[in-house]
Amino acid sequence: MTDTEERQDRQPEQISHVVVRFAGDSGDGMQLTGDRFTSVSALFGNDLSTFPDYPAEIRAPAGTVNGVSSFQVHISDHDITTPGDAPNVLVVMNPAALKADLHRLEQGGLLIINTDAFEERDLHKAGYDHNPLHDDFLSQYRVVEIPMTTLTQRATEPLGVKPRDAERSKNLFALGLVSWLYSRPTEPTIAWIENKFKDLVKESNLAAFRAGFAFGETTELFDHPYEVKPAQLPAGEYTNITGNVALAWGLVAAGQLAKLPVFLGSYPITPASDILHELSKHKHFGVRTVQAEDEIAAAGMALGSAFAGHLGVTTTSGPGVALKSETMSLAVSLELPLILVDIQRGGPSTGLPTKTEAADLNIAMFGRHGEAPLPIVAAYSPANCFDAAIEAARIALKYRTPVILLSDGYLANGSEPWKLPVPEDLPDISVSFQTEMNHTDAEGNPEYWPYLRDPDTLARPWAIPGTPGLMHRVGGIEKQDGSGNIDYSPANHSKMVHLRADKIAGIAADIPPATITGDADADVVLLGWGSTWAAIDAAVQRTRRAGTKVAWIHLTHLNPWPPNLGDLLRPFKRILVPELNMGQLCRLVRAEYLVDATPITKVQGLPFTSAELEAAIQEALS
């Protein structure tokens, strides 16, 4: 505690960045609290990255460790990509949150505790046989104990709010307190509360938020507030965006850029459902969404819409990918555009529905019957999900092929500031429908051949119902190249299998070549894909700042690969492949290029920390 003299000047101390983690029971509103802190920081102009971390149960037994819901946000005055390895500040609303998240807090970090929730019953539910506040258990942290529930009840009592109802506003008290601590402007949060809530709940939340802010200002628990100045981001207009919203907007944009209506067939599944929710809001863009009876129907409807001339999309997560497999194989055979979005989560089976993993690369590559190759695009950051969706649509439409777009739970729910693109600068991905006969029969009469290919792309024509004269039938049975008539002959099947494979392989010439970030003359290269981008970026920067050379290649296209990938990889002595799986890309790279790639794996339902990757780089060099 400071003396009076020092306290008089409580000017904010400037810090470059801070990682705050809000942790509480699932019913404590931690996601909302974190989200608001993020929004106000985004509007303030910080760079940021978020990591919501919540249980699969909507309401696990209250007060238990299983029911802990957390939201970590990293705000910064400079360019950052990760939500931070270890929080500098941990706000815990109950003992279970302390138990679940204390190990994450940095040594000497600030621990803000709602002491009202540390009664014997609460401690018991969290599995504590002692009160950790009463001994030196927390001595290595800067602990600030605040009876948040009581203070919230007191602040809302004059409004006539019952104590039980007041308790629901205690997260806003915490938000107010942390908002003061990091000098966040209050107006956006107040406006948001006024807009979001009504009547007594609104008044109660406002009172709690203001009480929390005032508590920081007037008490002596903190020396002074801190301030994280706005980041010097490139000039432009920004919004804070999560991966799922960016992906949904990317699909809306893809429809506009392709001049096609978007059709989404989807079945609710965590963590993909938000894309269904988001797209359902944009009917004025001509976006049709159908919540199908199951994952299979969702894919089938999307494929039906593609046959009818729409941009067909189906969204899901791991188990749903398995169910859509037969439809994807049909789409490969029909050679129709279709986008399957897989928001990967921990598996197998139900696995870890709300936790991240990137273990669906194998099923994306190989999870179909027969020889059924298809292109795979992987998003690498929340905002990049927008571009990845457009790229998936571009490839699907141009090559008349199903495409799998991989994202994951970490990207889906995490957010970052996004410099808005100029819609006019986005690529034109429109394609033409076939409207004329394209062949002549033996008697010299014009006819339509649905499998007569474009010699450059090997794509077949797309003639949609309603087009006079081009009536034709497609199906899952092997068809003759050109005419599309049923043909089981050995030579034709071989030809078609090869044509379908060549078509996909040929896309390699139509994607950006792989590039090396960092030191091209380093001994070690990291080969990454998907959401590991953020942790790799931070690890590579730190390693290089420490004077060690390291190179990095990040893949956005996983099938086919950029054609220069093998040549880029071979000169390096060590190839490290960090993946949130057991080494799926690593195995593919070894098989394809006969290089001695080493996997760095993590399967804890959590993203890599940059420190973990930094250590792996150092180990490879030693």
Place this chain on the structure above:
Amino acid sequence: MSDTIVPLTTKKDWMSDQEVRWCPGCGDYGIMQAVQQLMPDLGIAPENTVFISGIGCSSRFPYYMNTYGMHSIHGRAPAIATGVAVARPDLDVWVITGDGDSLSIGGNHLIHALRRNVNLTILLFNNRIYGLTKGQYSPTSETGKVTKSTPMGSIDHPFNPLSVALGAEASFVARTHDLDRKHMMEVFRQAHAHKGASFVEIFQNCNVFNDSAFDDITSRNAREEMMIDLKHGQPIRFGADGHKGVVMGSDGQLRIMEVADVGEDALLVHDAHREDPGLAFALARLSHDDHSATPFGVFRDVQRGDYGSMVGAQLAQASEKKGPGDLHALLRSNGTWSVD
């Protein structure tokens, strides 16, 4: 209705150039003939017509129609057709399916397409057997049926397709059979005219694996006494000179009685337009096997908004309210800030 439409096409316009590959004598030929003969009467164009099928003998059907078509995945035709019909309400979309395709592997898709009332004309070829896989019992095979997969007789209780459809909130439910082209055409005509999902069960003979399954009802000799022709607004009677009729007992049970015994006034008058599906359901359950009198024709035909139109209406409503979609506005919809 057909009198007012000047056919723009002939039957030939609806026939594709593909060689038909069903077994000689298959009931599918008769059904195809009926559909192809009917199409010119409907006043629609082949290019605006789509046939979607699943897998099975009947599902080869789209290959033989000179329309847009897709031979898709076992059981999935109603889902794929839903995508077509919702994307393009301007199209005439038909689903061709069999008893295994739609009631076993694709049961879920069938009931949900019916529940949603997607504008589809669904023709279910019911031959009570798996033909393409060479003779296993199907979900409509009678209990005790001996097949390759049930050497001691099937212990499965069969589905009644019409009961399933009615239970799934179908707005149009009918039955016909493959030996009466005129009857088929009339039922298909009404099914096509119905806006929303139309479900038609067709008794279809598989002369290879389940020959003569329906002979006791649909053969020329049996028809008069075994087929009950449902006509909306008319008393339900059948047999030579209409000597038999359907009567509802005081216990709510439908029974077949001699008209002479109960009097004409006691006969049930068929009402296909009743909102309540109870009577249609009772008629669907009147016969429990293939050896007793069985109703044919349109059981139920009620109006309910069709799914594709309603999806389109919501799109129009959203555009009306928000104006056409604007990417600039979308990107700014969650609040923005500027960095100079």
